[in-house]
Amino acid sequence: MAGKVTNIWSKKHVDDVSGQATSRVIVEATTPIKCDIRWKDALTAAVTIPDCELNMPEGPIKVNDGLLTEIEVSRAARRGVFMAIGLEHPSQFTFFQDGSSPSLPVRLVIAFDRSAIRRIMSDKVIVIDPGHGGMDAGGRGPVNLVEKNVVLDIARYLHRYLKEAGATPFLTRTHDVGMSLKQRFDLAARFGAEVFVSIHTYSSGNAELGGLRTLYNPSQPASEELAVFVHDAVIQRLGLKDRGVARDATRLPGNIGIPVIIVEAVCISNWVEEGLLRSPVFKERVAEGIFNGIKRFFAGRERGKPGAGEQVEGGAGGAQMGRIERIPIRTHIITEKDDIVEVVKMYTRDIAAPGDVIGIAESVVAITQGRAILPKTVRPRRLARFLSKFPGKDGSLATPPAMQLAINEVGAVRVLLGAAAAALGKMVGRKGDFYRVAGRSLAFIDDIAGTMPPYDEHVVLGPAHPEEVVARIKRETGVDAFIADVNDKGCVDILAASDGIDQAVLHQLLSDNPFGNDDQQTPIVVLKPVRRF
Structure with missing residues (x-):
C-alpha cells in the first residue's frame, strides 16, 4: 500500500552542538518515503516524493522566515507528491528521515543552511526603539492593553532575531522607563547605529480602522527604502491590512544621518487587533517581519554598492590603476543541468553593470557542459596507464583515468609527442613542453577537482569553446567577461576574455585566487571599476 503525505510544515532550528542555524521543511507521512531533491534554479528546490499519495490540500504554504519564502505543494504527474521550495538567498541543504518514535508519523526533514543571512547581517548595528515608556503609556486598547508594554515585547523578540543572525542590536529601553526622543537618538549615535527602528501601535476613534502603517523621515538617507522593505515584509509575514508607507518628519526629528523609521504594527484601539496583540505568537511574527525587512534592506545595499567586495590595488606595466572592487558571488551548487550564462545573469544582474568585468572559474563552466566525469566510468588503456606514471603525484594527469581522458581529447599521437617533448625539456631544465606540444587544453584537466561535492571525486576537463x-555573456548582459583557471598557489591562466581586457592586469588581480574553492562556493567574481585598466 502506498504511503500518504499527511502534513508539511516548516520551522527554524539551531543545532545544540554546532550552533548551525537551518530552516527545516518537515514532511510527515504514514510510511517511510523516498525523495529526489534538486535545484530547479538558484532559489527553488524541487522535491519529488514518488509512490506516495497526497492526503492534504494542494497549494502554497507561506513561510517567510527570512530564508524560505513558501512551499508549493502539488500532486506529481505520476503517482507521487511534488514540492517547490522557494528561497530568498542561495543555500545548501541536507535531508534525513526521522522515524525513531512509533508515536509520531514518519518525518522527512529537509534542512536549508541559514548562513547566508548571517553573512548579510554580521556586525550590522541596529537600534530598536520601543516607543513610549514610564509615565507615557502610549495608546490603550478597549480591554485596557497598554502600548508601551506591547511594543517592548515586540522589540525584545526583534532583538533576539537580530542577535541570532549575527547583528549587533541595541534597545533604547529594556524596561518601563520614560525617555525623550533626543535621548533615544543620542543613544543611537553613541552605539554607532546603522539604522534606527522605532516600534509603535496607533489609536483611532474609528473602530473599523486597522492594519500596518510605516513612517519614515525623508530628511534621513535611505529611510524610505528601509521603510518599504520593512513594511512589505511585515505585510507578507502576517497578511495585515496595508495602510501604506508615509513621510512624517514631525515625529522623527533630528539629523543623525542614518535611516530612521517608525513601524506602527496595528491599531491598538481596534477590538480585533488589540486581541492579536495579546498573543505572543502574533508579536513574535511582527518582530520576524521587521527582521526580514531589515535583512532585505542590508542585502539590497550590499548588492548595489561598489564596496561590497574586497578592494585591491592594480597596475599594468608599472601604471597605477587605483582601487578595484573584487566581489565574490556565492551561488548554488552548479551542475550539468545549469546553463552557465543563465547562472551568471541570475547572480550578477543586481551587481554588474557595463564598465565592470565578470569572471567565472573554468571548472564550473566545464561542469555545466557535462565535462565532469567519474573516474570509475573511464576504462584506461595500456598507454594511459603507462604515461600516468610520469607526472608527479600532484599532477593533473597522474591517474590512468585522467590520462585516458587526455588521450580522448587530443589523440594518442599528440600525447605521445608531448610526453617526448617533456622528457627532452626535463633534460635541459625546461618545464611546460608537454602542454605546448600536446595542447594547452590538457592543462585544464583537473584530476583532483577541488570543487564542492558531488564533483570532488570527478575528473573535470577544461571547458569547451570558452x-x-x-x-x-557579453552579448546577453552587456558586461565584459573572462574565464580563468586559478589556484591557491598563485597560478593564473586566462582561457578566454572579452576584447579590450588587459590580461596582464587580470593576472595581477587574480593571483591570490578570489574565486572560492571548496565550501566557499563563489565561482563568480565581479571586478569594479575595471574600465580603469
Missing part, C-alpha cells in the same frame, strides 16, 4: 561562452 570564447563562445564569454561572447554570449
